[in-house]
Amino acid sequence: MSEAEAEATKQPDPTETFREMRDAYLEIWSKNLIETVNSEGYAKASGAALDGFLAVAAPFKEPTDKAMLTMLQQLNMPTSEDFIGLAGRFTNVELLLDNLDAKLDRIEKLLALEKPAASAEAKAPKAARKTTQTKQTSLRAGGTSKRTTIAKPVRRNARKVR
C-alpha cells in the first residue's frame, strides 16, 4: 500500500482536535511558568520555603543525633561517626595501595625497557658490547641511584630486625 493510499484509508482521530488544543494551552502555560520561575519573586519565595523547612528540620535533627549517639554508645555499638572515621581510613589505605601500584607499574616499565637492551647486548659482538655496557652503567647511575644501593648487600643489626 502506498503512502497516499494509507493516508486516504486512515481513520480520522476524534481526539486530534482535543490534543491540538491541549498542546496549545500547555505551551502558553509553560511559557508563563518559565517566566515565573525565572523571576526574582520566585527565587525569593523558594528561598523562604527552604528556610522555613530548615528552621523546622534543624531543631529536630540535633537532639535526634545526640540521643542516637548516646544510645549507641551505651549499647557499646559503633556510631555513624565511627563508620565515617573507618571509611576515611579505608580510603587512605586505598590511596597508599594505588601509590604502590603506580610504583610497581613504573618498575615493570623500566624492567621491560632493560630486557631488550640486555638481549641486544648478548647478541652484539665483543667490541660493540663494551660501549653498550658503558652506556647502561651511566644510565643507571643517573636515573635509578636508589636501586644501586639495593644491589649491594646491606649489613643489618639482627637485634634491630627483631
Next chain:
Amino acid sequence: MVQAPVAMDQFAILEERLKTVTRVMTSKAPIAQTPKELVWTLNKAKLYRYVPAVPEKDRHRVPLLLIFALMNRPQIFDLRPGHSFVEYLVGQGYDVYLLDWGVPGPEDKDLKFDDYTLEYMPRAIRKIKVLSGVEEVSVLGWCIGAILTTIYAALRPDDGLRNLILLTAPLDFSQKEKLTFGRMTDEKYFDVDKVLATFGNMPPEMIDYGAKALKPVENYIGNYLKLWDNLDNPQIVENWHAMNTWVRDNIPMAGGAFRQLIVDLYRNNRLMTGELVIRGERVDLSQLQANLLTVIAEGDHITPPCQSETILAKVGSRDKEVYRVHGGHIGIMAGNAAHKRTWPHIDQWLASRSN
C-alpha cells in the same frame, strides 16, 4: 447489540495502555548494557573499561575517558542497546573508559573539586595509560564533568591529555540574568552553609526539584503526555522507559563540591576570572593546551550556550572548535537525533586526532 463488541475493544485497548503505563512507570528498564570490566577503584569511584568490539589493529590508538556530572549516574552514556553513545564509540574502534564517581555517603561530605580533579582523575588516567600502553589520552566531560575536566586540563597540561571534549559545559557564570539556577542560589535567598549543615551532602531530591522547576510544565506534565500519546509506538515507549529509569535515579552531590559550585562558580565566576584556587594552585585556563571541542546545545535551559562559548578565547589550545547542536542539555546526546548529528561529529573530530 452491534455496538457491544466495539465498546469491548475500546476497553481492551484502554486496559492494554494502562498496563503499559504502569509497567514503564513502576519498573526499571535495563540500562547500561554494553559489556565492561572494572579496572580501578578508589573510595566510591570506579573506572570501567568497555570490552572492545573492533580488532586491535583497526582501533584508534589514543584511549578515551568519559566523565559525567556528580549528581547523576553516568549510565546516560550507555542508555540502551541500539541507542547508546558508548556502544557507538566502541563500534567506531575507540578504547573507551568510564569514570563513575559513585554515590557519596555522609563520610564524603567534604569531597571537593580539589579531590576529584587532583586525586581521582590523575590516578584514573594513570591507570588508563598503563592498561592501554599509550602515554596520551582523550577525555570527554559532560555538564559538571566538563567543569572537572577543564580544571584538570588547565592544572595538569603535561599529563598526556591530547584531546578534550566538553559537552554542555557550565564554565562562564558572568551573564547572571540568563542563569535561573544562579538566581535561585543567590546568597540573598539561598544559604548554602545552612543546607549543608543540615544534610551534609546536597540531597538528590533538592537537585532534582531545582532542575525540573526550570521547565515545570514539560517535566511534570508534558513528559507523561508524550508517553500517553505514543503508547502505540514500542520504540518511543522503550526509549521513554530507559530515560525515565535514568532520570529517577538521582544521587546526592558531595557537600564540599556543591559549595564550590555555588560559591566559587555561580556566585563569583572564579574559573573564568582566573581566581579559582584548587589545592593552592590557581587555575589558569591559558595553560590548557589540549585539542578542544566544545559542544553546545542551543536549546539548553540548564546550561545556556553563553556558559560554554567564552572558554575558547581563554584557553591556550591552538586546535579548538565549537559545535552547536539543536536540542537540550541531555537530548543532544541521548535524544532520538543524537546518533545522526552529535555522535558522528564527535567521532569525526576525535578520529583524526586519536592515531
